[in-house]
Amino acid sequence: MHHGIAIGKVSEAAGVKIPTIRYYEQIGLLAPDRTDGNRRTYANEDIERLTFIRHSRELGFDIDEIRTLLSLQDHPHQSCHEADTIAKVRLVEVKRKIASLIALKAELERMVEGCSHGRVETCRVIEILADHGKCVFHDSVAAA
Amino acid sequence: MHHGIAIGKVSEAAGVKIPTIRYYEQIGLLAPDRTDGNRRTYANEDIERLTFIRHSRELGFDIDEIRTLLSLQDHPHQSCHEADTIAKVRLVEVKRKIASLIALKAELERMVEGCSHGRVETCRVIEILADHGKCVFHDSVAAA
DNA sequence: CATACATCCTCTAGCCACTATAGGAGCAAG
DNA sequence: CTTGCTCCTATAGTGGCTAGAGGATGTATG
Structure with missing residues (x-):
């Protein structure tokens, strides 16, 4: 059965x-x-x-x-040190990822807000993507 | 040359x-x-x-x-509408991802802080992973 | 008992955006 | 001319699945 x-x-x-x-x-x-x-x-x-x-x-x-x-x-009788470490490492990763995404969000907002909805040649989105120097995101994340 | x-x-x-x-x-x-x-x-x-x-x-x-x-x-003479849309979609994704990761961070912190550094059998990390009901993260993200 | 249909099986290939490896060819300096 | 660096192609691998083909099994009904 x-x-x-x-x-x-x-x-x-x-x-x-x-x-x-x-x-x-x-x-x-x-x-x-x-x-x-x-x-x-x-x-x-x-x-x-x-x-x-x-x-x-x-x-x-x-x-x-x-x-x-x-x-x-x-094996529940072992020390949980390893589990703790794994979680901590993950926590650090997550914190870093959050910081990076917040910078990214700022950059995307800058792109979208700056866009005058005209032609590509004057589009802030394309402009920022093309010109590295105009990007805030890159530096803040490269440093992290 | x-x-x-x-x-x-x-x-x-x-x-x-x-x-x-x-x-x-x-x-x-x-x-x-x-x-x-x-x-x-x-x-x-x-x-x-x-x-x-x-x-x-x-x-x-x-x-x-x-x-x-x-x-x-x-083709810089086209309208930049499409570029704008792509950036906006991406921005929404990023915002969602940030929200999700912040919930995740809270959950990991709860796990790590709750861990009494003893045996696996009493480890909060393992406990939360095993028992769905003890998790805050799942609901907050499933709802998003 | 037969048949229809749902559920399951294995095996292979595909997804994304690369990265790694093998085995060889080109090219500049000493 | 040989050393050593850069480059070439082609193939396979990465992670974590997902999709599809083609066939077997299990169950509910006529």
């Missing part, structure tokens, strides 16, 4: 698309059983695992980081 | 790597001449063009958008 859960249900429950689940299996994040008819069957823990993965991806962790985080989760 | 500029010099001048320049040529953004010995030769306009491309990429425009922007630049 207890065949486990089919991939479609798991997909729905965890919010991860079917081909993505198969991809995660392929790269070794998951190892479901099979039925006699060669169909994948999952347990509830697999849904939790996939939710963990999805959540981590949403937070911007890459697959290698997730691999580490999963193996930490699998 | 006037052989034009070699790819290495162009690369340095425009701040675009050599294989990337060749890639841009392959996808039709650039069309250099060749010497007798089959080497690419560039003019100063090509350096400007590559700088334009690099700058646009730094601002997050994709290749298709850049293709459009370049063709606008090549």
Whole structure:
């Protein structure tokens, strides 16, 4: 009876698309059983695992980081120092990215506001893209 | 004499790597001449063009958008309406991305601050990743 | 029991914007 | 003439999936 859960249900429950689940299996994040008819069957823990993965991806962790985080989760008696470090590194990246995007936003606003909606030859958008010196964004980000 | 500029010099001048320049040529953004010995030769306009491309990429425009922007630049008597629109769309994207990253930053800070630096079993980082309900980020971004 | 239809399987190729590697040719200086 | 640098082409790889072909399996109904 207890065949486990089919991939479609798991997909729905965890919010991860079917081909993505198969991809995660392929790269070794998951190892479901099979039925006699060669169909994948999952347990509830697999849904939790996939939710963990999805959540981590949403937070911007890459697959290698997730691999580490999963193996930490699998061995809960270890020190959580490594998980902490991974999160901290990610936090620094995110802060940098925010700073960069804010500069970028300013530049785009300058472009759009400066545009007089005339011809390309006098367009501030094109002008700023062409002339490096007129760009604020480049310097502020190159420095970061 | 006037052989034009070699790819290495162009690369340095425009701040675009050599294989990337060749890639841009392959996808039709650039069309250099060749010497007798089959080497690419560039003019100063090509350096400007590559700088334009690099700058646009730094601002997050994709290749298709850049293709459009370049063709606008090549025909300066057209209306700049399209360039304006492309920049505006990009600006909206950037604003959304900033909002999302700020939520993400808050979540990572909550994870890192909550971590008591003990065992994985009591680690707030792992806990939040595993338990969707404890996450602030997901809702705030799903709503956006 | 047959049939229709949904769901699943594997395998391969494609996406974006590059980047890396192999294996060779051109060219300028000593 | 040889050393060593720059350049050439062509192919494959990167990350994280996504799409499609072509076929097998499972289930609900007639």
